[in-house]
Amino acid sequence: MIKEKAYAKINLFLNVTAKRIDGFHDLEMVMAAIDLFDVLTFKLLKTKDIIIKSNVQITKEVRDNLVYKIAKGLQSDFDIDYGVEINITKNIPIAAGLAGGSADAAAALRGLNKLWKIGLSLDDLSMIGKNYGSDIPFCIYNKLCVARGKGEEIVFLDKKLRLPVLIINPNVRIQTADVFNLVKKEELLSKKISNMTSGIYNGNYNLIENELFNSLERYAFEIEPKISEIKNQIRNLGVNGVLMSGSGATIFAISKDKKKLKRILEVFNDLYFKKLTKIR
Missing domain, CATH: 3.30.230.10 (Ribosomal Protein S5; domain 2)
Structure with a gap:
């Protein structure tokens, strides 16, 4: 086997x-x-x-x-x-x-x-x-x-990111096609990827946190407002590096302060999928 x-x-x-x-x-x-x-x-x-x-x-x-x-x-x-x-x-x-x-x-x-x-x-x-x-x-x-x-x-990218990651999902499923169907070219927000890759190569975790970006967020938030609520809640609890992954509905938070992420994890009840893990 x-x-x-x-x-x-x-x-x-x-x-x-x-x-x-x-x-x-x-x-x-x-x-x-x-x-x-x-x-x-x-x-x-x-x-x-x-x-x-x-x-x-x-x-x-x-x-x-x-x-x-x-x-x-x-x-x-x-x-x-x-x-x-x-x-x-x-x-x-x-x-x-x-x-x-x-x-x-x-x-x-x-x-x-x-x-x-x-x-x-x-x-x-x-x-x-x-x-x-x-x-x-x-x-x-x-x-x-x-x-x-x-x-x-x-x-x-020949680098390792030694970062803990908090995963929070409101136990809803979002179909990728539904999110992309809402995308309008004239509305798309854009950002340069070079700042993120620079942060990774230089081990600048503050830059990595500041350059987290997902242009699909606004469309997924439209489908499921709960995702936006989770993101804002985590930010209000003192973590800057928060983003939706892919087309949703998972929000993740990164921080070098693992204890802070653990405290935030405990705020969310069992109605959510929640996991404290790490980048491999």
Whole structure:
């Protein structure tokens, strides 16, 4: 049996730069993996069946699950005569802006590559993964990076951010498409990514906090005002580095003061998904 961890991500910076002719949007992002993860286990089957099990319902139909689609795709593309039983233990909230589905898909690519002895490199898996989702290439590597295009064009940042992270989600799901459907080019706020990358390379945590940016926030706040309330509440409790991740609905806070984040965590009751973790 093979086991893979599927790490969540946060966006320290997310700038929507243009709408593409294919209907998607061009993005400019700084992405970081955090120590919150799902666990996938893989059991070889002698038949060609693909069985997906999980502790929660991820999709209404198993065939809509990215992990299932990837298993079927690899099985077909590489003429695999075996099947697999995949167990997914979900810890990352679903539709939360943390790339939980993409992380599971990336873990499936890594795990099946080992289980079925396909022999692909991480770069090969990344190339396959981008056909299933824009965040999957990042989730293959789980390394701090700048991502452009739809998110699949990655440049790694050779730095480590030793920062604790507080994750708060109001236990609501937001569909990425619903947020992007509200985006209007003439309304978009914009910011230079260079200040954020400079803060990272120079270890300037005050600059990193000040340059946190997500141009999708206003649209997600429109769909679910509770997200904005959480952000303001954390700021009012004395943390400057607060941002929504991805298309929402998760708010994260970063600070070198772990004790302060822990105190804030205790303010939120059990109606929220809450987790004190760290950037990997």
